[in-house]
Amino acid sequence: ILNVEQSPQSLHVQEGDSTNFTCSFPSSNFYALHWYRWETAKSPEALFVMTLNGDEKKKGRISATLNTKEGYSYLYIKGSQPEDSATYLCAFRSTGNQFYFGTGTSLTVIP
């Protein structure tokens, strides 16, 4: 079982603040790195799929970067809004097509 770690475990920020989370993963057998947002009472939804070292993806106020050589990815949220409150999961996809999830970062945006 591969170890995927996310930090921090939880985060409370004020509306309008920018924030970022970290996902660390093994640098071997790497195929892709996924980010998902999981809102309460809903199913996880894909945010980004990144494959290449140095990849940067952006969707609105949310962006992510990838460093496969050192085994980490950052997720950034600019100008947090209450609707951004959710658990953010990263998943390491191995060359064996297995997905290993971190335990997530729980974000609460306070209005």
Next chain:
Amino acid sequence: GAGVSQSPSNKVTEKGKDVELRCDPISGHTALYWYRQSLGQGLEFLIYFQGNSAPDKSGLPSDRFSAERTGGSVSTLTIQRTQQEDSAVYLCASSAFVGTVHSPLHFGNGTRLTVT
């Protein structure tokens, strides 16, 4: 089109009984995954199907757990002689042809299993 469908959404069962959880993936998705999330824990991998075969069953916690997939579509996860530690949310996810590197996982809404 329809997303991943799981049933039942909630299941309460007595310890020792068998339960069957169903997952109906997105049409055409060849890869199907089962995960579970116990209270306060992350997503725990159970089993992965490519078509009807299961290349990786390593996550099944005991021989009380089994899963099958028929016709490359619907999958059932069966838990025999349920125990209280089986209580969790069981999530199913499907993905397009597994060789497509950018395919994300599409999750169902899960089955919340409570063993009393």
